Amino acid sequence: VRAGDDLPALIAAAAPDLRDGDVVVVAQKVVSKVEGRVRALAEVAPTEEALALASEFDKDPRLVQVVLDESAELVRAAQGVLICETRHGFVCANAGVDLSNTGGEGVAVLLPLDPDASARRIRASLATRGKSTPDSGVNFDRMRIGVVISDSFGRPWRLGVTDVAIGAAGVAVLEDWRGRPDAQGRELRVTEVAVADQLAAAADLVRAKDSGEPVVLVRGAERFVTEDDGPGAAALRRSRGLDLFR
Amino acid sequence: VRAGDDLPALIAAAAPDLRDGDVVVVAQKVVSKVEGRVRALAEVAPTEEALALASEFDKDPRLVQVVLDESAELVRAAQGVLICETRHGFVCANAGVDLSNTGGEGVAVLLPLDPDASARRIRASLATRGKSTPDSGVNFDRMRIGVVISDSFGRPWRLGVTDVAIGAAGVAVLEDWRGRPDAQGRELRVTEVAVADQLAAAADLVRAKDSGEPVVLVRGAERFVTEDDGPGAAALRRSRGLDLFR
Numbered sequence: 218v219r220a221g222d223d224l225p226a227l228i229a230a231a232a233p234d235l236r237d238g239d240v241v242v243v244a245q246k247v248v249s250k251v252e253g254r255v256r257a258l259a260e261v262a263p264t265e266e267a268l269a270l271a272s273e274f275d276k277d278p279r280l281v282q283v284v285l286d287e288s289a290e291l292v293r294a295a296q297g298v299l300i301c302e303t304r305h306g307f308v309c310a311n312a313g314v315d316l317s318n319t320g321g322e323g324v325a326v327l328l329p330l331d332p333d334a335s336a337r338r339i340r341a342s343l344a345t346r347g348k349s350t351p352d353s354g355v356n357f358d359r360m361r362i363g364v365v366i367s368d369s370f371g372r373p374w375r376l377g378v379t380d381v382a383i384g385a386a387g388v389a390v391l392e393d394w395r396g397r398p399d400a401q402g403r404e405l406r407v408t409e410v411a412v413a414d415q416l417a418a419a420a421d422l423v424r425a426k427d428s429g430e431p432v433v434l435v436r437g438a439e440r441f442v443t444e445d446d447g448p449g450a451a452a453l454r455r456s457r458g459l460d461l462f463r
Numbered sequence: 464v465r466a467g468d469d470l471p472a473l474i475a476a477a478a479p480d481l482r483d484g485d486v487v488v489v490a491q492k493v494v495s496k497v498e499g500r501v502r503a504l505a506e507v508a509p510t511e512e513a514l515a516l517a518s519e520f521d522k523d524p525r526l527v528q529v530v531l532d533e534s535a536e537l538v539r540a541a542q543g544v545l546i547c548e549t550r551h552g553f554v555c556a557n558a559g560v561d562l563s564n565t566g567g568e569g570v571a572v573l574l575p576l577d578p579d580a581s582a583r584r585i586r587a588s589l590a591t592r593g594k595s596t597p598d599s600g601v602n603f604d605r606m607r608i609g610v611v612i613s614d615s616f617g618r619p620w621r622l623g624v625t626d627v628a629i630g631a632a633g634v635a636v637l638e639d640w641r642g643r644p645d646a647q648g649r650e651l652r653v654t655e656v657a658v659a660d661q662l663a664a665a666a667d668l669v670r671a672k673d674s675g676e677p678v679v680l681v682r683g684a685e686r687f688v689t690e691d692d693g694p695g696a697a698a699l700r701r702s703r704g705l706d707l708f709r
């Protein structure tokens with residue numbers, strides 16, 4: 218997959234039986250590649266700050282510079298890890314910048330500029346493919362397809378990464394249970410379920426990190442697929458005012 | 464489900480086609496109920512600390528006392544939320560203590576004392592059920608069944624809860640990719656994947672919070688099912704020495 222490739226066309230070709238109510242979980246990296254969100258380290262000139270951090274943490278100063286360029290705030294720098302708030306408001310290691318599976322040596326892949334917009338574009342394109350291929354067996358004039366763009370994030374108190382949604386369209390990203398009763402009629406403790414993150418995590422179970430499979434089709438989750446694009450993964454960000462750990 | 468009930472027998476009865484390589488994800492609450500891990504608030508005498516916290520956060524002081532009793536450390540108390548490290552080393556709201564879906568008014572359900580041991584017991588019992596019911600169509604003398612005990616945890620920088628594994632047996636809780644190459648032969652950035660947490664999250668997608676469905680059968684994840692019990696969800700705890708946010 219290269220910059221400018223038609224990602225929805227590639228997904229539709231790989232999933233000819235895509236149907237109304239399906240959710241497509243797309244790895245962030247392939248979205249970034251298509252959108253040209255890469256930087257060649259050879260063209261990066263590190264600042265004093267990047268040089269100092271790189272020296273302290275034994276990292277490539279050019280990579281550190283790319284991470285800083287993608288960050289709104291460096292939240293923690295310790296134990297060889299840079300925990301950043303990205304310009305989108307996500308808190309993750311290295312601001313989501315990655316050197317593995319990038320398709321080239323010395324190439325850093327960045328997060329999409331607006332992952333929710335990326336998800337909306339993929340969704341809009343996939344939605345019309347039922348109509349444009351009447352002989353495919355798809356009976357819908359306009360399919361409702363949920364799209365999640367996923368990335369692997371660490372967690373402060375648990376080891377290992379899990380995939381979360383950094384972009385979404387046509388998916389109920391947060392299922393709201395506030396005020397709803399439990400099976401005994403008592404108000405539920407759990408208020409909101411991060412459905413889009415759970416879809417991303419479920420999708421990650423069926424691929425390996427070295428398999429080069431960027432897209433997973435989730436079937437049976439139609440109760441989370443919405444008519445509208447919805448608020449996207451931006452709705453999953455905890456605002457600074459509610460943040461107890463910074 | 465009540466204290467002393469035979470939970471594996473209930474699971475086996477509900478899933479007569481359980482087979483080798485299946486993963487059973489069991490909600491923490493039903494495990495706690497079977498194990499009698501409940502406290503009646505009427506029998507709780509709050510301490511000065513609980514009374515002060517309850518007053519500050521407009522909570523029931525008896526519930527706060529139960530939360531403190533379950534906690535090794537109160538990590539944060541702010542915005543009406545008590546973030547605790549449980550005696551097992553999990554960091555979560557209210558030390559996992561819950562008043563909803565408890566089966567009675569004024570009854571708090573606590574986390575199992577040793578959720579990994581609970582998972583091992585369920586696994587051991589389920590493993591022999593292929594043998595004991597020869598007419599069930601199950602062909603295994605000893606089935607390899609993965610067991611995950613799940614609970615809903617919040618995240619410091621994302622809204623909504625996702626289900627995670629607080630107990631596990633017979634599941635590769637962390638998939639280790641350290642040192643393994645990516646599709647281009649470059650070392651992967653991602654080091655360990657929290658498989659057990661992703662199994663818990665996937666399972667949560669197929670039930671509603673008010674449905675009273677405590678167990679989900681995950682089929683197709685046999686590559687994560689192990690011969691041995693393994694280290695359990697204890698392996699997912701980040702040690703204090705690696706904690707950047709306390």
